[in-house]
Amino acid sequence: MTDHKIKRFSTYRIAEHWVHMAIFIVLVVTGLSQKFHSLDVSMWLIFHLGGIDYVRLIHRYAGMVFLVITALHIIAGIVCVAAKKWPPSMVINKKDFSDAIHNIRYYLGVETQPAACDRYSYKQKFEYWGVLIGSVIMIFSGLILWFPVFVTRLLPGEIIPASKVLHTNQGFLMFLIIALWHIYNSIFSPEIFPIDKSIFTGSISRDRMLREHPVELARMEGRPIAMIDAMHDK
Amino acid sequence: MLSQNTHTGIMVALLLLIFAASPAEPQNSALSDEAQKCLSCHSQHGLVKTFENKDTLVAYVDSEKFKASAHGSLKCSDCHVDFAGEKHPQRRFRSKEQYKTKSAMTCRKCHRYEQIKTKSIHSMLLSEEESGMSHPCTNCHGSHSIMPVSRKTFKNEEQYCLKCHGHKLNMGFKSGENLSLKIDLSLLQNSVHKRLSCSDCHFGFSHSQHPQRNFKSRRDLSIANSETCRRCHFDKYTKTMESIHYAMLSQGYLNAPVCTDCHGSHSILHFGKERTIIAQRCRKCHTGIFEVYSKSVHGKALFDEHNQDVPVCIDCHTAHDIKNPLTLDYREKIPDMCSNCHANEAVVRKYGLSTNVVKTYLSDFHGVTLSFYRKQREEFNKPARQIAVCTDCHGTHNIISTRSTDPATVKANLVRRCQQCHKDAAKNFPDAWLSHYEPTLANAPLVFIATMIYKIFIPIMVIGITLQILLHIWRYAVNR
Structure with missing residues (x-):
C-alpha cells in the first residue's frame, strides 16, 4: 500500500515541462554567453554556435517559442481556473506564509513537525510565481530589445536601455533561481536524491505524498488531516 | 756592357717622356709673346667693358692664373680671334649675356660639338642650346682660369657636383617636361641629410661617373630616385610596401606618392613636433579632405x-x-584609434572631455558586437557585418564638438545617423543610447532604478535561497 503510485501530472503538464526545460536551456546558454561575453567559455560557445549573429538569432527564435508556451500556459490557467475545471491550487494564500514561517521554525528545531502542505508546497508556489512573473518580464523586455525602432515610435527611447537592464538581470536571476532552488529541490535535496521523477513519469509515490503533500493526500483518500498526521508519526 | 747600355737607354727614354709630357703641364708653360703683350695692359686693374644695357665686365686677367690654366700656353688671339696682332676693335654688345654667349662660341673651334656631346652633362645642355637657350662654356669652366674639371681640387663631393648643379641646369624628358637640376646649397645645408654626400643618395654618380639616364617623365625620375631611400630607411620602406599608396603605384597609378613627395628631396627635414606640416603634406593630394578636416574640431584646434x-x-x-x-x-580598428586619445586622461582631461566614451561604447550593443566581429574574423575567420563605430555618429574628417552645437540640432543630426542603419528610426530612437553617460537618477532614471533594484534583489535572493538550502540540509542531518 505504501509505495503504490499516485497520479500527479497529466501528459499535457509532462510535455509542457519538457518543452520549457529545453527552451530554458537554449535561452540560458545563448543568453548568458552574451551577458558574460568576455569570459573565455562564452567566447568558445558563441564561436562554436556559428558566431554572435547566429547566437542572437537562436536566442530570439527560442524566445518566440518561449513566448508561445508561456502564453498558452497563462491562458489555459486563467480559462480553466475561471471555468472551475482546474482547482486554483497554485494561488498563494495565507496558509503558505504560515507554512513558510512554520518550516523555518521546524528547521531551527522549534517545531517538531514540518508544515503540512497541500498539492503544491509554499516553496513550489513561490518558485512558480517568481518564474512566471520573471518570464513575462523577459518576454516583454526581450521583444522591446528585438524591435527597438518600432518601440521608440510609441515610447520614449530610454525604454530600450531600461529593458536591457531588466532583461539581462531578470534573466540572470531566473537562471539562479532554477539553478540553485529548482535543481536543489528536484535533484540534490537529500529527501529526493538522485532525482524527483514525478514531472517525467506523471506519478508520485504515496510515501512522498504523505511526506510532502499530506493535505492533498488526505483529501484524495477522504480522510481527515489528523489521520494523515498520525500516519506520518509512525 | 750590354746591360749598361740598356739602362742608359731606359733612362733616356724616361727623360724624353717627362720632357715630352711637360708641354701639357700648364704650370710649366711659358706665356706666349702675344699674351705677354696683351697682359701688359690687361693685368692691370681698372679696365672695364660697358655694354649697351649698362652691364659691365672687368677686363682684368690674372696672369698667374692664366699661366696655370689649361690654356696657359695659348695665344690670346687663339680664342679672342678678332684681336689678332695689332687689331683691337671696338665691339658693341647688347648685354654681358650676349657677350658671353658670343665669346664662348670660340671654344667650339677646338672642342668640337661631336666631342663634347659625349659627356652626358654636355649633351643635355647642348640639346637645350638647340632650343634657343644659351649655356656659355665659361659659366662652368671659367675663362682665363680654365681647367679640366677632373683636375680641379674640391673640398668635398658637394662642391664638385655643385660646380655644375649650382648653375641653372635643365633636364629634359621624353614627355617634353623639364626639370631644373639646379640645387640650392642652403637647402642642402639645412636638411637632415647635410652630412651626406651627393653620391650617398645619387647612387652610381661620382667624380668619374655621370651616367646618362633617360626617363619618360619627371614622375618616372622621382619614382626611380625615391628607391634610393630604402638603402638607409629599410624599415620605413618595407612598411610602405604594405600601404595603399604602394599598391596604387604598382598598379600603374604613378601619381601615388613616393618618399620624396612627402619628405622632399634636397630640403628633407625632420617632421618633428610641428604637426601642421604633416597635414599640409597630405593636402598636396587630398585637398578636399584637408578642407573638411581643417573645419573640424580637430583641424580648427590645430590651425x-x-x-x-x-x-x-x-x-x-x-x-x-x-x-x-x-x-x-x-x-x-577605429575605436582603438579614437581611444588612443579619448581614453587617455592625460590628453583629454584638460579639455573637460570624459574618458568614459570608449568604455561606454564598448559595453553597449554596438561595441560588444564589434568586439565579437573582430574576434570572429581574427580567430575563426567567420564573416562579419559592418557595425556602427565612433565615426558613424561623430563623422570622420568633419568631426565637430557636440558642445558647440545646441542639443536639439545634435539630436536631429543623430537621428539621421541612426537612420543610415535603422531605416525607420523615429526621433525618439537616439535616446535609446545614453550618449556615453553612465546612467544616473538624473539622466536615465528608469535605467538607474532598474539597475539598483537588481543590484539589491539578486544578492538577497541568492543569500535567501542558499540559507534555505543549508537549513534544510542541516535539519535533515539532525533528524537522521
Whole structure:
C-alpha cells in the first residue's frame, strides 16, 4: 500500500515541462554567453554556435517559442481556473506564509513537525510565481530589445536601455533561481536524491505524498488531516 | 756592357717622356709673346667693358692664373680671334649675356660639338642650346682660369657636383617636361641629410661617373630616385610596401606618392613636433579632405590654436603603412584609434572631455558586437557585418564638438545617423543610447532604478535561497 503510485501530472503538464526545460536551456546558454561575453567559455560557445549573429538569432527564435508556451500556459490557467475545471491550487494564500514561517521554525528545531502542505508546497508556489512573473518580464523586455525602432515610435527611447537592464538581470536571476532552488529541490535535496521523477513519469509515490503533500493526500483518500498526521508519526 | 747600355737607354727614354709630357703641364708653360703683350695692359686693374644695357665686365686677367690654366700656353688671339696682332676693335654688345654667349662660341673651334656631346652633362645642355637657350662654356669652366674639371681640387663631393648643379641646369624628358637640376646649397645645408654626400643618395654618380639616364617623365625620375631611400630607411620602406599608396603605384597609378613627395628631396627635414606640416603634406593630394578636416574640431584646434594634442592625418591613417580606410579591417580598428586619445586622461582631461566614451561604447550593443566581429574574423575567420563605430555618429574628417552645437540640432543630426542603419528610426530612437553617460537618477532614471533594484534583489535572493538550502540540509542531518 505504501509505495503504490499516485497520479500527479497529466501528459499535457509532462510535455509542457519538457518543452520549457529545453527552451530554458537554449535561452540560458545563448543568453548568458552574451551577458558574460568576455569570459573565455562564452567566447568558445558563441564561436562554436556559428558566431554572435547566429547566437542572437537562436536566442530570439527560442524566445518566440518561449513566448508561445508561456502564453498558452497563462491562458489555459486563467480559462480553466475561471471555468472551475482546474482547482486554483497554485494561488498563494495565507496558509503558505504560515507554512513558510512554520518550516523555518521546524528547521531551527522549534517545531517538531514540518508544515503540512497541500498539492503544491509554499516553496513550489513561490518558485512558480517568481518564474512566471520573471518570464513575462523577459518576454516583454526581450521583444522591446528585438524591435527597438518600432518601440521608440510609441515610447520614449530610454525604454530600450531600461529593458536591457531588466532583461539581462531578470534573466540572470531566473537562471539562479532554477539553478540553485529548482535543481536543489528536484535533484540534490537529500529527501529526493538522485532525482524527483514525478514531472517525467506523471506519478508520485504515496510515501512522498504523505511526506510532502499530506493535505492533498488526505483529501484524495477522504480522510481527515489528523489521520494523515498520525500516519506520518509512525 | 750590354746591360749598361740598356739602362742608359731606359733612362733616356724616361727623360724624353717627362720632357715630352711637360708641354701639357700648364704650370710649366711659358706665356706666349702675344699674351705677354696683351697682359701688359690687361693685368692691370681698372679696365672695364660697358655694354649697351649698362652691364659691365672687368677686363682684368690674372696672369698667374692664366699661366696655370689649361690654356696657359695659348695665344690670346687663339680664342679672342678678332684681336689678332695689332687689331683691337671696338665691339658693341647688347648685354654681358650676349657677350658671353658670343665669346664662348670660340671654344667650339677646338672642342668640337661631336666631342663634347659625349659627356652626358654636355649633351643635355647642348640639346637645350638647340632650343634657343644659351649655356656659355665659361659659366662652368671659367675663362682665363680654365681647367679640366677632373683636375680641379674640391673640398668635398658637394662642391664638385655643385660646380655644375649650382648653375641653372635643365633636364629634359621624353614627355617634353623639364626639370631644373639646379640645387640650392642652403637647402642642402639645412636638411637632415647635410652630412651626406651627393653620391650617398645619387647612387652610381661620382667624380668619374655621370651616367646618362633617360626617363619618360619627371614622375618616372622621382619614382626611380625615391628607391634610393630604402638603402638607409629599410624599415620605413618595407612598411610602405604594405600601404595603399604602394599598391596604387604598382598598379600603374604613378601619381601615388613616393618618399620624396612627402619628405622632399634636397630640403628633407625632420617632421618633428610641428604637426601642421604633416597635414599640409597630405593636402598636396587630398585637398578636399584637408578642407573638411581643417573645419573640424580637430583641424580648427590645430590651425587656429596651434594645438599639438589633436590628431593629424597620420595618427589615424599611419605614416608609412597607410591602409585602405574603406576596408572592414580598418573600420574595426577605429575605436582603438579614437581611444588612443579619448581614453587617455592625460590628453583629454584638460579639455573637460570624459574618458568614459570608449568604455561606454564598448559595453553597449554596438561595441560588444564589434568586439565579437573582430574576434570572429581574427580567430575563426567567420564573416562579419559592418557595425556602427565612433565615426558613424561623430563623422570622420568633419568631426565637430557636440558642445558647440545646441542639443536639439545634435539630436536631429543623430537621428539621421541612426537612420543610415535603422531605416525607420523615429526621433525618439537616439535616446535609446545614453550618449556615453553612465546612467544616473538624473539622466536615465528608469535605467538607474532598474539597475539598483537588481543590484539589491539578486544578492538577497541568492543569500535567501542558499540559507534555505543549508537549513534544510542541516535539519535533515539532525533528524537522521
